[in-house]
Amino acid sequence: MSDSPKSGTTRKHTALPKAQILIEALPWLTRHHGKIVVIKFGGNAMVNEELKAAFAQDVVFLRHAGLKPVVVHGGGPQISAALDKHGIVSEFKAGLRVTTEDAMDVVRMVLAGQVQRELVGLLNQHGPLAVGLTGEDAHTITATRHTPEIDGERVDIGRVGEITAIDTGAIEALLADGRIPVVSSIARSQDDGHVYNVNADTAAAALAAALGAETLMVLTDVEGLYEDWPNSDEVISRLTAAQLEKLLPDLSSGMAPKMEGCLHAVRGGVTTARVIDGRVQHSILLEIFTDEGIGTMVVPDEHQGEAQ
Ligand SMILES: Nc1ncnc2c1ncn2[C@@H]1O[C@H](COP(=O)(O)OP(=O)(O)O)[C@@H](O)[C@H]1O
Numbered sequence: 643m644s645d646s647p648k649s650g651t652t653r654k655h656t657a658l659p660k661a662q663i664l665i666e667a668l669p670w671l672t673r674h675h676g677k678i679v680v681i682k683f684g685g686n687a688m689v690n691e692e693l694k695a696a697f698a699q700d701v702v703f704l705r706h707a708g709l710k711p712v713v714v715h716g717g718g719p720q721i722s723a724a725l726d727k728h729g730i731v732s733e734f735k736a737g738l739r740v741t742t743e744d745a746m747d748v749v750r751m752v753l754a755g756q757v758q759r760e761l762v763g764l765l766n767q768h769g770p771l772a773v774g775l776t777g778e779d780a781h782t783i784t785a786t787r788h789t790p791e792i793d794g795e796r797v798d799i800g801r802v803g804e805i806t807a808i809d810t811g812a813i814e815a816l817l818a819d820g821r822i823p824v825v826s827s828i829a830r831s832q833d834d835g836h837v838y839n840v841n842a843d844t845a846a847a848a849l850a851a852a853l854g855a856e857t858l859m860v861l862t863d864v865e866g867l868y869e870d871w872p873n874s875d876e877v878i879s880r881l882t883a884a885q886l887e888k889l890l891p892d893l894s895s896g897m898a899p900k901m902e903g904c905l906h907a908v909r910g911g912v913t914t915a916r917v918i919d920g921r922v923q924h925s926i927l928l929e930i931f932t933d934e935g936i937g938t939m940v941v942p943d944e945h946q947g948e949a950q
């Protein structure tokens with residue numbers, strides 16, 4: 643068959659849209675160059691191997707495109723499964739896991755020894771890039787025992803930490819060395835020396851603010867913040883900090899720490915905080931490098947009315 647001139651023409655035609663895609667990314671590449679992006683990968687978004695591999699590709703892509711990604715991971719469902727195997731029943735109060743001393747050992751083992759190791763391994767398939775640490779390392783996250791107020795009373799939920807300080811030194815040194823830090827949400831208390839279980843959304847937001855990140859991106863298992871959950875799946879695409887603050891008291895457990903985290907981040911100087919659907923392959927790249935922003939974006943109040 644005379645395929646040579648024809649295939650040459652076909653190659654030119656298919657190359658053009660690919661080049662266009664790359665060129666369209668240019669303004670975003672310029673805008674985000676050198677900026678820190680904190681990406682929280684929720685346990686519920688780690689649905690299957692393909693998604694985890696695509697997540698790792700996206701993060702490595704960002705790094706090679708000149709951004710500075712920092713990964714903070716969750717692992718709620720993975721912790722619950724491991725506790726179940728140990729015969730420990732999972733209980734949540736105010737959206738936080740009631741964490742006994744025995745449960746804390748399991749939480750630490752699953753987050754630092756299992757989920758973090760797996761993500762570091764996937765990222766490092768692309769080169770010697772990822773380094774895992776927990777909030778315990780180099781005082782990255784310091785916490786004190788958290789006793790949330792429920793129905794007007796302080797409630798003891800065990801080894802759950804409230805962040806009191808962030809030391810960004812270790813993460814900044816890794817970023818300066820071209821590495822991708824992968825952080826597990828475990829903290830140590832300087833008061834009693836114990837380790838504490840910290841909600842991963844809260845940890846990601848605190849790190850984003852302390853690092854002066856440009857973006858906080860929270861990957862979860864829904865499209866974003868639904869306006870009237872669970873009755874409708876209408877996603878709120880954009881919120882100012884003030885608008886979000888008004889909504890916070892009505893949010894239920896899964897979304898509450900995420901949206902509180904987004905508010906904390908933008909009030910702490912982060913330019914945008916986004917909740918996006920981690921079930922969509924390459925959602926990170928779509929969000930950062932294209933117009934097709936998906937999910938819910940939170941911006942500081944002074945951006946009210948501005949196009950993003
Ligand atoms: N307003 C809301 N919009 C979207 N999801 C909500 C809302 N309120 C509660 N949720 C719940 O929050 C869940 C996401 O939080 P979570 O289960 O903690 O995920 P992750 O492991 O990603 O942190 C959703 O699957 C949904 O069930």
Ligand SMILES: CC(=O)N[C@@H](CCC(=O)OP(=O)(O)O)C(=O)O
Nearest residue numbers: 684685716717718738739841842
């Ligand atoms: C105190 C507390 O609740 N800690 C969480 C930490 C993991 C987490 O936040 O994981 P996701 O992001 O997947 O929900 C927990 O034990 O489940």
